[in-house]
Amino acid sequence: MMTLISIAAANFICRALAVALACWLSFRLFARFSNVISSLAAGLMLALACTHLVPEAVHAGIDIHEGGLVLLGAFAFFVVLDAVLSASGGHSHALPEMTKRAVLLGGSGVTEPLDRISGRAAALLLGAACHNFVDGVLIAAAFMASSATGAAVTAAVFGHELPQVVGQLVILSQTGLSKQRAAWLAFLAAMSSVLGGIAGWALFALMQQLVGYAMLVSAASFIFVVLSVLLPAMTHEQSQQCCGKIRMPVRELAAMAAGIVFSLLILAPLHEEAHVAVHEDIHADAPAAAGAQHRH
Numbered sequence: 001m002m003t004l005i006s007i008a009a010a011n012f013i014c015r016a017l018a019v020a021l022a023c024w025l026s027f028r029l030f031a032r033f034s035n036v037i038s039s040l041a042a043g044l045m046l047a048l049a050c051t052h053l054v055p056e057a058v059h060a061g062i063d064i065h066e067g068g069l070v071l072l073g074a075f076a077f078f079v080v081l082d083a084v085l086s087a088s089g090g091h092s093h094a095l096p097e098m099t100k101r102a103v104l105l106g107g108s109g110v111t112e113p114l115d116r117i118s119g120r121a122a123a124l125l126l127g128a129a130c131h132n133f134v135d136g137v138l139i140a141a142a143f144m145a146s147s148a149t150g151a152a153v154t155a156a157v158f159g160h161e162l163p164q165v166v167g168q169l170v171i172l173s174q175t176g177l178s179k180q181r182a183a184w185l186a187f188l189a190a191m192s193s194v195l196g197g198i199a200g201w202a203l204f205a206l207m208q209q210l211v212g213y214a215m216l217v218s219a220a221s222f223i224f225v226v227l228s229v230l231l232p233a234m235t236h237e238q239s240q241q242c243c244g245k246i247r248m249p250v251r252e253l254a255a256m257a258a259g260i261v262f263s264l265l266i267l268a269p270l271h272e273e274a275h276v277a278v279h280e281d282i283h284a285d286a287p288a289a290a291g292a293q294h295r296h
Helices: 002-028 031-059 063-088 119-145 149-173 180-191 192-203 206-240 250-295
Strands: 099-102 112-114
Touching: 002 063, 002 149, 002 180, 002 192, 002 250, 031 063, 031 149, 031 206, 031 250, 063 119, 063 206, 119 149, 119 180, 119 192, 119 206, 149 180, 180 192, 192 206
Parallel strands: none
Antiparallel strands: 099 112
16 A cells, blocks of 8 residues: 555656646746747657657557557547537637737727637647656556665656646647646646556556557647647748748747757656666566565
8 A cells, every 4th residue: 555655646746846847937937938948849749759659659569550540540539629629619720819808997908818728738638648647657667666666767757747848838828728727737637647656556467558559649649739739830930021031930940959859868768767667677576576476
């Protein structure tokens, strides 16, 4: 029972701290650079989907052709979900919906986000929830190996999770959600790691089989968000003319490239270190457990 409490506490504290710190970074420190941060997030998510989530799903035992079908099906699901929610809300382009709030003493009102969940926001949140669930299972496996491994893996997961949550908050705000609602939704998606930790502790063998599929759904959602939200926004910026000339989004493209490099050089090693620590401890404990059984 103490192992379960440690797993749940580690997942909750890790995610709560990540969301709280990400809120401060996104809405205060980086508030003036939302376009750059969203482009950075695009690079992070693309690199994470293509170089980590999809390969890890295959490594987890999913057939390559089956994985391709799951990825395609998940992507198509997000396209349909976005179309349905956009049609019901009367919104048909990638820029955030805005409305005017009445002000006292006359005036034309204050422009602010409409604060309604779009298909793009739903896709991002679902993908983030799947990814957090997988991390929860990983932390559970680490604590089941040893407390020291659990603590090390939790710290590594926090390190790669923080910049992802920062990007998610900026993107959610750009889809038309208010800062407060974006923060709460990001927090709820992050709490799926607690469910993953509990499920990993109770049904470890079954969760190992489902982890690959969750990774593919998460990868599909990240690719969808980049293609449907971030790239159209960059194209919109490019189409704006200044002094009769079309401005190339050099800054945004550079930030996107930086996000890819950051993911490959820093975040990927952190996540790989967490996986290696878990697998080494599990394989090290297996012979000892077998020897104890043999003696009995």
